[in-house]
Amino acid sequence: MHRAGWLLLVCTACAVARGAPMATCWAQRRCIDVSVVPNADAGPCPGAGCSYTACLTVNLGGAGCRKDGQVSYSCVKDETVCNAIDWFRGDGTEVGNIGDGHTQCQTGAGGTSVQFLLKDGRGCRRSTAQYTDASLPGGTAVTCAGQRVAGTSGCTGNAKGCVWTVDLPDCAPTPAPYTPAPQPTPAPYTPAPQPTPAPY
Numbered sequence: 001m002h003r004a005g006w007l008l009l010v011c012t013a014c015a016v017a018r019g020a021p022m023a024t025c026w027a028q029r030r031c032i033d034v035s036v037v038p039n040a041d042a043g044p045c046p047g048a049g050c051s052y053t054a055c056l057t058v059n060l061g062g063a064g065c066r067k068d069g070q071v072s073y074s075c076v077k078d079e080t081v082c083n084a085i086d087w088f089r090g091d092g093t094e095v096g097n098i099g100d101g102h103t104q105c106q107t108g109a110g111g112t113s114v115q116f117l118l119k120d121g122r123g124c125r126r127s128t129a130q131y132t133d134a135s136l137p138g139g140t141a142v143t144c145a146g147q148r149v150a151g152t153s154g155c156t157g158n159a160k161g162c163v164w165t166v167d168l169p170d171c172a173p174t175p176a177p178y179t180p181a182p183q184p185t186p187a188p189y190t191p192a193p194q195p196t197p198a199p200y
Contacts, residue, residue, distance in 0.1 A: 020066050020067065020121075021067070021072075021120045021121020021122065022067050022071065022118070022120040022121065022162075023120060023121040023122050023123065023124065024124065024162075025124060025128055025144035025145065025146075025162050027066070027067070028118055028120070028124075028144065028162050028164075029144065030062055030063065030064035030065045030066070031058060031059060031060055031062050031065035031066075031067050032056055032057065032058060032059060032062070032118070032164070033056070033057045033059045033062070034054065034055070034056055034057075034140075034142050034164070034166060035054065035055045035057070036052050036053070036054045036055075036140050036166065036168065036169070037052065037053050037054075037055075038050065038051075038052050038169075039051045039052060039053060039107070042109070043082075043107055044080060044081050044082045044107055045082035045107065045108065045109040046082075048082075048109035048110060048171070049109075049110055049171035050109070050110040050171035050172070051082070051107055051108065051109055051110060052107070052108060052110060052168045052169065053079070053105055053106070053107045054105065054106055054107075054108065054114050054166045054168065055103055055104065055105040055106075056103070056104055056105075056116040056118070056164060056166075057101065057102065057103040058071055058098055058099070058100055058101065058102045058103075058118075059100070059101070060100040061100070067120070070097045070098055070099050071097075071098040071099075071102075071118060071119075071120045072096065072097075072098075072119050072120045072121065073094055073095060073096040073097070073098065073119055073161075074094075074095050074098055074102075074104065074116070074117055074118050074119070074161075075088040075092035075093070075094055075095075075117040075154050075155040075161070076092055076093050076094075076095050076104045077091055077092045077093075077104075077106055078091075079104070079105040079106055079107055080107075081107075082107060082108060082109060083106040083107060083108050083114045083115075084108055084109075084112050084113065084114065085112075085113050085114070085115055085165065086115075086152075088115075088117055088152060088154055088155055089154065089155060092117070092154075092155045093155065094154070094155035098118075104116060108168050109168070110168055110169060110170055110171035111168065111169070111170040111171060112168055113165050113166060113167045113168060114165075114166050114168065115152070115163055115164065115165050115166070116163070116164040116166070117147070117152070117154060117161045117162070117163055117164075118161060118162050118164065119154070119160055119161030119162065122160065123146070123147075123160025123161060123162075124144075124145075124146035124147065124160065124161055124162035124163075128143075128144060128145045128146070140166060140167060140168070140169065141166075141167040142164065142165070142166050142167075143164070143165045143167075144162050144163065144164050144165070145162070145163055145165075146160075146161075146162060146163070147159040147160065147161050147162075147163055
């Protein structure tokens with residue numbers, strides 16, 4: 001085979017490998033970014049001591065990412081409501097052909113978890129992954145599992161995606177109100193008796 005033909009085959013193989021689907025948790029891990037930001041108040045989570053907004057962004061330029069083109073689909077939840085771990089069916093909207101830079105966010109109460117779903121290729125199946133990101137508040141733990149492992153359903157009942165669970169930090173303890181220590185009550189002043197002068 002001519003050298004030019006050999007190079008063409010090599011480059012074609014590289015392109016195929018580069019565009020491989022993100023069909024496992026670890027493949028997706030290299031192609032996503034997760035952020036967690038504290039909110040000024042409980043926001044859409046009434047009764048909670050605090051709330052956080054977590055976002056998942058597709059980053060096909062990430063170190064080690066071998067995905068090109070578009071990701072098959074995600075089941076996106078409403079970021080204006082208080083989210084938690086639950087089934088996506090009925091709560092999410094399927095968004096297909098996701099491109100690089102696509103971001104979805106969820107708000108949850110402090111001390112709870114929120115979940116994102118991302119499916120590409122044949123799906124996640126029984127894949128799992130776990131890591132802790134020290135750059136996120138409280139060293140946020142992020143875990144991933146195939147839907148069949150996580151026990152969740154997709155927007156349409158499909159159970160082939162990867163489910164990313166983000167554990168939101170606990171709320172900071174509310175400081176107790178300052179109460180000054182009681183001061184001792186001073187004894188009333190009583191003047192010392194004076195001697196009676198002798199009669200003149």
